[in-house]
Amino acid sequence: MPVGSGWWYEVKLDGHRTVLWRGPDGVRLQARSGRDVTAAWTDIAAAGLQLPVGTVIDGEAVVYVEGRISFSAAQSRAASTPARARVLAEQRPASYAVWDILAHPDLGDVRPRPYSARRALLLELLEDIRPPIQVVPATDDPETARFWYDTLHTQGVEGIVAKHANSPYRASRLWKKVRHAETVDAELVGYTGPPVRPRHAAVRLPDGRTVLSQTLSPRLAARISAHLATSGPPRRARTSGGDTYSTTGPGIVVEVLAGTTRHAVVTVTRVR
Incomplete structure (x- = not known):
């Protein structure tokens, strides 16, 4: 976690x-990909009517299950049909945790302004806004941030994001994410790229979901390529998130570094 003058967490x-x-x-609600997801999060959209016209804010749509943030519940909501999403919203209403403001109703585009100024505008704008819209907690005290990191993972908090007070809004380019992580064994089920030099591994995690790894190192790509050469012809398949990959035969297990909460980003560390 970065420390020093100007860092916020x-x-x-x-x-x-x-x-x-x-x-x-x-x-209107928009996913990171740019896709319109208003129909999936109608309860958040309804709450957004409290905001003044001209507001654009960035945050995280989350769902709590038994007092803990559940990524699988959020994933189910996001992947549902509009009718099913309305049913899920009644069973488990969503919350919208806001961390940044892109446009202010009176000031227009505020993305070039420093983080500290945008944070002040966000707090002022949302001061009288009722849940489920709420501001993400932030601090400029690294000890408080470390306490959050050490204690809140049991509630589904994935880690800490560090932002410099002088940084403008540029998606996540200037953010430093510090996630909780653990090593787990996963079954290699496929790959992307050419079989002689695979770029990503498709792995089946212990909870049954299939995801793509981050880019393989040359050493790991060579190890996996040797297995692919003897595993038979591939077929096309999709991960749990909809990404396409080429399948491979069974028989190889890899160790991956994965987030403790949702295993959304995995890094292959070695072949078993």
Whole structure:
């Protein structure tokens, strides 16, 4: 975790990154990919009507299950049909944890302004806004941030995001994310790229979900390529998140470094 003059720290919640647009005709919610996800999060959209027209904010759509943030519940909501999403919203209402403001109703585009100024604008704007919209906790005290990191993971907090007070809004380029992590064994089920030099491994995690790893190192790519050469012809398949990969035969287990909460990003560390 970076320390020093100007660093601020926010808790990193385990949900779905969502931008909220309050326009003259209502509220629109947008995923990180740019896709319109308003129908999946109608309870958040309804709450967004409290905001003044011209507001654009960035945050995380989260769902609590038995007092703990559940990424699987958020994933189920995001992947549901509009009708099913409405049912899930009644069973487990979502919350919207806001960490930044992109446009202010009176000032327009505020992305070039420093983080500290945007944070002040955000707190002022949301001061009288009721839940489920709320501001993500932030501190400039590294000891408080370390306490959050050490104690809040049991509630589904994924880690800490560090942002410099002088930094403008540029998606996540200037953010430093410090996640909780653990090593788990996963079954290699496929790959992306050419079989002689695979770029990503498709692995099946202990909870049954299939995900793509981060880019393989040359050493690991060579080890996996040797296995692919004897595993038979591949077929096309999709991960639990919808990414396409080429399958491989069984028989190889890899050790991966994965987030303790949702295993959304995995890094292969070695072949068993």
